Amino acid sequence: MNYETHEYDVLVVGAGxxxxxxxIEASAGGATVGLLCKSLLGKAHTVMxxxxxxxxxxxxxxRDSWKVHFADTxxxxxxxxxxxxxxxxxxxxxxxxxxxxxxxxxxDRTTDGRILQRNFGGHRYxxxxxxxxxTGLEMIRTLQDHGIHRGMDVHxxxxxxxxxxxxxxxxxxxxxxxxxxxxxxxxxxxxILATGGLGRAYRITSNSWEGTGDGHSLAYxxxxxxxxxxxxxxxxxxxxxxxxxxxxxxxxxxxxxxxILLNKEGRRFMFDEIPEPYRNQTADNEEEGWRYTQGDKxxxxxPELLTRDHVARCINREVKEGRGSEHGxxxxxxxxxxxxxxxxxxxxxxxxxxxxHQFKQLADIDITKEPMEVGPTTHYAMGGxxxxxxxxxxxxxxxxxxGECAAGINGANRLGGNSLSDLLVFGKRxxxxxxxxxxxxxxxxxxxxxxxxxxxxxxAPFEPGRTENPYAIQHDLQDAMQRLVxxxxxxxEMREALGVLEDLKxxxxxxxxxxxxxxxxxxxxxxxxxxxxxxxxxxxxxxxERKESRGGHFREDYPEKAAEFxxxxxxxxxxxxxxxxxxxxxxxxxxxxxxxxxxEQSK
Amino acid sequence: MTQATFxxxxxxxxxxxFRDYTTGIVPGMVVLDAIHQIQATxxxxxxxxxxxxxxxxxxxxxxxxxxxxxxxxxRLNELPIDEPVTVEPMRAFPPIRDxxxxxxxxxxxxxxxxxFKPRTPDAPDGTxxxxxxxxxxxxxxxxxxxxxxxxxxxxxxxxHAMHAQFIGPRFLTYAAALExxxxxAEDRVSELRNLHGxxxxxxxxxxxxxxxxxxxxxxxxxxxLKERVVDRFYDPVSRLxxxxxx
Numbered sequence: 001m002n003y004e005t006h007e008y009d010v011l012v013v014g015a016g017x018x019x020x021x022x023x024i025e026a027s028a029g030g031a032t033v034g035l036l037c038k039s040l041l042g043k044a045h046t047v048m049x050x051x052x053x054x055x056x057x058x059x060x061x062x063r064d065s066w067k068v069h070f071a072d073t074x075x076x077x078x079x080x081x082x083x084x085x086x087x088x089x090x091x092x093x094x095x096x097x098x099x100x101x102x103x104x105x106x107x108d109r110t111t112d113g114r115i116l117q118r119n120f121g122g123h124r125y126x127x128x129x130x131x132x133x134x135t136g137l138e139m140i141r142t143l144q145d146h147g148i149h150r151g152m153d154v155h156x157x158x159x160x161x162x163x164x165x166x167x168x169x170x171x172x173x174x175x176x177x178x179x180x181x182x183x184x185x186x187x188x189x190x191x192i193l194a195t196g197g198l199g200r201a202y203r204i205t206s207n208s209w210e211g212t213g214d215g216h217s218l219a220y221x222x223x224x225x226x227x228x229x230x231x232x233x234x235x236x237x238x239x240x241x242x243x244x245x246x247x248x249x250x251x252x253x254x255x256x257x258x259x260i261l262l263n264k265e266g267r268r269f270m271f272d273e274i275p276e277p278y279r280n281q282t283a284d285n286e287e288e289g290w291r292y293t294q295g296d297k298x299x300x301x302x303p304e305l306l307t308r309d310h311v312a313r314c315i316n317r318e319v320k321e322g323r324g325s326e327h328g329x330x331x332x333x334x335x336x337x338x339x340x341x342x343x344x345x346x347x348x349x350x351x352x353x354x355x356x357h358q359f360k361q362l363a364d365i366d367i368t369k370e371p372m373e374v375g376p377t378t379h380y381a382m383g384g385x386x387x388x389x390x391x392x393x394x395x396x397x398x399x400x401x402x403g404e405c406a407a408g409i410n411g412a413n414r415l416g417g418n419s420l421s422d423l424l425v426f427g428k429r430x431x432x433x434x435x436x437x438x439x440x441x442x443x444x445x446x447x448x449x450x451x452x453x454x455x456x457x458x459x460a461p462f463e464p465g466r467t468e469n470p471y472a473i474q475h476d477l478q479d480a481m482q483r484l485v486x487x488x489x490x491x492x493e494m495r496e497a498l499g500v501l502e503d504l505k506x507x508x509x510x511x512x513x514x515x516x517x518x519x520x521x522x523x524x525x526x527x528x529x530x531x532x533x534x535x536x537x538x539x540x541x542x543x544x545e546r547k548e549s550r551g552g553h554f555r556e557d558y559p560e561k562a563a564e565f566x567x568x569x570x571x572x573x574x575x576x577x578x579x580x581x582x583x584x585x586x587x588x589x590x591x592x593x594x595x596x597x598x599x600e601q602s603k
Numbered sequence: 604m605t606q607a608t609f610x611x612x613x614x615x616x617x618x619x620x621f622r623d624y625t626t627g628i629v630p631g632m633v634v635l636d637a638i639h640q641i642q643a644t645x646x647x648x649x650x651x652x653x654x655x656x657x658x659x660x661x662x663x664x665x666x667x668x669x670x671x672x673x674x675x676x677x678r679l680n681e682l683p684i685d686e687p688v689t690v691e692p693m694r695a696f697p698p699i700r701d702x703x704x705x706x707x708x709x710x711x712x713x714x715x716x717x718x719f720k721p722r723t724p725d726a727p728d729g730t731x732x733x734x735x736x737x738x739x740x741x742x743x744x745x746x747x748x749x750x751x752x753x754x755x756x757x758x759x760x761x762x763h764a765m766h767a768q769f770i771g772p773r774f775l776t777y778a779a780a781l782e783x784x785x786x787x788a789e790d791r792v793s794e795l796r797n798l799h800g801x802x803x804x805x806x807x808x809x810x811x812x813x814x815x816x817x818x819x820x821x822x823x824x825x826x827x828l829k830e831r832v833v834d835r836f837y838d839p840v841s842r843l844x845x846x847x848x849x
Binding site: 039040041042043044045047048098101102103104106108109111112113114131132134136137138141145146148149154156179208209210241242243244245248249353354357358361362363469470471472475513514515516518519520521522523525 | 615644657658706710730731787
């Protein structure tokens with residue numbers, strides 16, 4: 001078998017925010033580093049992040065601190081988060097943001113010249129460092145431009161087929177470079193998965209073609225455990241019209257800047273239902289909500305800035321009860337601020353330039369003058385590789401994970417802005433600890449049989465006699481997940497989904513590729529199917545197991561929270577026979593000092 | 604359903620041809636949707652790059668009816684669809700397959716530019732102070748999504764293939780973002796002249812015209828850099844002073 005071999009101390013799979021930050025840190029730790037990108041460098045899904053990076057810098061409101069950020073994150077995640085990760089994240093995020101500035105990032109400024117912070121859902125104080133509504137681009141470009149001078153090797157447009165192991169330890173990865181379709185073996189002392197999300201398992205999603213759960217599934221197949229897979233974030237505001245833009249994200253920043261949600265009757269329906277834990281922090285009238293968005297420290301948050309899971313369900317309710325817009329969504333209006341503000345149109349264009357551009361160009365809507373039509377879109381996976389909070393190492397020694405493909409920090413629901421800070425905080429930690437691990441242990445060698453197996457699996461779609469179109473299978477999978485394991489779930493439908501997935505698995509074994517190995521998107525689609533099927537099954541099984549409603553997981557047959565599920569997480573792994581095995585694990589008791597923080601902040 | 608024909612370039616590094624595909628179109632569709640539809644139903648191996656589908660990542664650059672554009676931001680209702688819509692790869696870069704080109708030169712060009720080097724922090728806690736007014740112009744350049752359409756349309760690269768001597772509008776904009784960064788303490792002026800070939804730009808503004816982010820590349824980035832080069836190397840008074848000072 002023909003393949004090229006590369007060797008590194010640390011191999012990073014994925015070049016979004018987490019992968020780049022990990023690679024930078026591993027290099028700084030003296031490791032030789034290889035960085036694999038699924039696309040070109042700088043195109044990863046991080047560029048789509050719009051609103052900002054959550055960090056308690058306290059530049060805009062000096063009442064903010066890591067403690068408030070920690071409590072907000074736990075409340076948003078409905079207390080099933082890994083509290084240690086939430087603590088580390090809240091404590092370290094400010095340093096990670098300041099570090100970006102030292103590497104050349106240019107955030108929007110306060111009047112006294114510091115990093116400006118904006119309001120976002122579930123964050124008590126203005127906390128998101130941002131650049132208009134293109135913060136993700138700023139972050140990835142800063143990391144990219146800093147990283148390329150740090151001595152790492154970047155391998156672009158590379159598809160990973162398998163994570164290799166040796167005696168239960170990660171030993172590297174095997175895959176092919178897309179341009180020529182040639183196989184490559186990467187031997188490494190430690191492997192970091194930073195592959196992002198899995199939104200492509202759903203029909204309506206904000207994710208690009210890359211978000212097929214690769215890291216989740218590669219880790220699972222290598223023997224690692226996944227956790228919290230039932231928790232999917234449906235972002236409340238995706239574009240819904242015209243059809244071709246369905247799912248594209250509309251930043252929460254619109255609401256942070258004063259945007260309001262209206263049903264077709266013109267009613268501001270978010271005032272209708274305010275969850276108990278947020279009642280004393282939420283405005284009960286429009287006037288107070290507006291003052292909050294304009295920086296009045298005595299005012300409470302408008303209900304549009306409640307957590308994403310709640311806002312998405314309220315929108316769903318309005319549509320279901322017949323008060324939705326023409327195309328099955330609701331209205332998001334920022335143009336109304338003209339009544340409150342001189343130069344409102346300029347202000348909107350300055351604070352939300354890419355939203356202005358996106359609606360103008362793709363939907364013929366001028367957001368400074370008219371409302372946008374929006375509805376929920378599959379956005380983010382709270383679940384992922386089960387990692388150690390301190391080191392980000394998975395249950396497979398030498399295999400690390402960071403960013404969206406790792407899990408723990410977000411619990412049942414992620415707060416907007418916590419993703420970019422998660423990438424930085426835990427990307428850095430993964431890089432640091434992977435470098436240390438590679439230094440402390442010899443480099444393992446994967447046996448040739450594993451490599452042969454990975455190669456033959458990768459080439460299987462070229463075998464003659466296959467008839468299934470991989471794009472059609474992907475489409476059917478997305479349709480089933482959207483219909484049966486979406487924003488509102490019920491046991492019968494999820495059981496039906498398991499049946500559909502079994503059928504799709506059979507069809508996927510007959511997926512055919514036309515043409516040859518050079519830059520063949522049909523081939524990539526066929527291989528992505530395996531990942532999508534694995535994560536879809538994990539989502540569905542865990543969602544059946546959690547018989548309650550919490551955060552991003554809403555069960556019509558169990559619409560309330562259940563105490564027994566509030567103290568445990570669901571873990572999934574591949575059993576010896578190949579079947580998916582679930583177990584419940586108790587959440588460790590929180591130390592007294594963190595409990596006290598939460599109590600203080602719930603007042 | 605309305606039908607439209609797309610005349611798509613199919614080929615590899617050595618040869619290629621246009622092939623016609625007819626597909627149904629619905630209101631609001633962009634060129635990338637049509638390419639995806641063709642890919643899913645008629646030509647599963649049709650190679651193209653894309654990621655965000657919202658004009659934010661700069662992956663799906665192509666030449667549509669002869670104009671360098673992002674496929675994801677080109678609405679079909681802006682094009683005359685009673686005739687075939689031609690879609691071909693960027694021509695300033697070596698072809699790989701179908702709509703995919705080898706843009707690796709761009710990553711090499713960027714690496715040659717001296718990286719950001721901040722001045723000493725302003726505050727004891729290691730942070731800096733910058734006014735919004737002072738970062739506005741840098742933020743304009745930092746909107747760049749690296750789609751390389753400006754490189755594609757630049758005649759120095761496209762017609763004269765001077766990739767070895769000239770970094771192109773994208774990286775002049777990148778250099779401008781660094782040079783005009785309020786915190787940056789590096790000096791790139793002599794490299795701009797000697798290594799990056801800024802003199803080859805004769806400000807035809809083609810780059811500015813095609814920029815999907817509407818960055819005023821020529822006036823705001825390139826001309827001010829040219830002025831810095833001129834001030835440093837061609838100003839008669841400072842030349843004279845250099846003679847005396849040695």
